[in-house]
Amino acid sequence: MTTAPPTSTTQEPSTETETTTEPAMPTTGPPLAGVEAFDEHVPDFMRKWDVPAATVAVARGEDLVFTRGYGYADRETDAVVQPDSLFRIGSISKPITAVTVLELVQRGELSLDDRMVDLLPDLVPDGGPKDPRVGDVTVRNLLTHTAGWSEVEMGYDPVFESRRIAEAEGETTPASAETTLTYVLRQDLSFDPGTAFAYANVGYVFLGRIVEAVTGRSYQEHVQERVLDPLGMDRMQIGNSRRRGRLEDEVRYYDDQNRESVFPDGGTVPVQYGSFSMRTLDAAGGWVGSTVDLCRLFRGFDGMDGVPDVLDEGTRGTMTARPSLDHWEGANQYYGKGWFVVPRSTGEPTLWHNGSVPGSYGFCIRDGPADLTAAVLFNGRSTSRFPTFNREAQSAFITAFSGVSSWPDRDLYDQYD
Numbered sequence: 001m002t003t004a005p006p007t008s009t010t011q012e013p014s015t016e017t018e019t020t021t022e023p024a025m026p027t028t029g030p031p032l033a034g035v036e037a038f039d040e041h042v043p044d045f046m047r048k049w050d051v052p053a054a055t056v057a058v059a060r061g062e063d064l065v066f067t068r069g070y071g072y073a074d075r076e077t078d079a080v081v082q083p084d085s086l087f088r089i090g091s092i093s094k095p096i097t098a099v100t101v102l103e104l105v106q107r108g109e110l111s112l113d114d115r116m117v118d119l120l121p122d123l124v125p126d127g128g129p130k131d132p133r134v135g136d137v138t139v140r141n142l143l144t145h146t147a148g149w150s151e152v153e154m155g156y157d158p159v160f161e162s163r164r165i166a167e168a169e170g171e172t173t174p175a176s177a178e179t180t181l182t183y184v185l186r187q188d189l190s191f192d193p194g195t196a197f198a199y200a201n202v203g204y205v206f207l208g209r210i211v212e213a214v215t216g217r218s219y220q221e222h223v224q225e226r227v228l229d230p231l232g233m234d235r236m237q238i239g240n241s242r243r244r245g246r247l248e249d250e251v252r253y254y255d256d257q258n259r260e261s262v263f264p265d266g267g268t269v270p271v272q273y274g275s276f277s278m279r280t281l282d283a284a285g286g287w288v289g290s291t292v293d294l295c296r297l298f299r300g301f302d303g304m305d306g307v308p309d310v311l312d313e314g315t316r317g318t319m320t321a322r323p324s325l326d327h328w329e330g331a332n333q334y335y336g337k338g339w340f341v342v343p344r345s346t347g348e349p350t351l352w353h354n355g356s357v358p359g360s361y362g363f364c365i366r367d368g369p370a371d372l373t374a375a376v377l378f379n380g381r382s383t384s385r386f387p388t389f390n391r392e393a394q395s396a397f398i399t400a401f402s403g404v405s406s407w408p409d410r411d412l413y414d415q416y417d
Contacts, residue, residue: 042054052081114138115138
């Protein structure tokens, strides 16, 4: 999940110039205006890994200064991707959930030290959790991946085991988020809550249910009203699992494996369409959005005078604080609450997160000292070679991002309302 953070650079505006790329890779978006590095590195990566489409967005301050679409949203129809096409964003959903939870804390509707079992009594199995240590799990632990669940120790990720869990719980597949969490509470923890870090999707699925319990509304409805709509992110929603549920303006996804469907009528399916449930993933990895949306998200806690912030300065500090954990002692980066955080000697820290589900991959970053935000989304990935793909995708994007010496003096957000 980690990569070396990019080096901050000072940016100055430049005069717009228009360039072209090789005809084999169609591109969409406004003139490049000095941002040609992206037209070199992003397509090169796509060709190497046979990824059909990518979109990129970059903001400076609260202005969107660059957007670009590369390749095909759908190879079968030759539909060219647009800069604001919709993609599954995978675990970049976690920052959205974290901002939502922290906004509830900021309002006094929730506390970081509230115990999960007190907030979600209906999910606790009769007789209580199998492991009594679950009673010590707090909202803070769920946000920081210190709750005690380790996918490595468990040997599987529960949110991707919908068929297995549904059968164990005597329910129709795919298992719902609630059924999945009840099943998890029948298992042992891997470590005492608050004593170690283990990245676990299930913790954020719990957070989604906590949002529902506190607000009395669905997770998606509350997130859209309190976080997304105020920031102009009104096209985002929880995605669908199968190809026939593809949203308007959503790309088609490509992968290199087939698996058994989690749906009763599915059989063997392309891994990206039906081998997992997007609705079960929801708060951990179920959102669909654009790179423009992801840049807008950062405006919700940037402390600037333009777009009203969702999180105030104190809550923003809570979000980016280093957890008191031996795992992160002396580390050059750490996982705060919903973000990987790279502290800087001067200025704001750098925040980043990647996200991936079969058939898609994304990466977003806020370079604090340079006051730059950037995001990239792809509609293909390698499942069989994912660690290498993950590393090279981030490297290609950071190389392009760092290769721009000056950014256009413009704001493109109005083009993508």
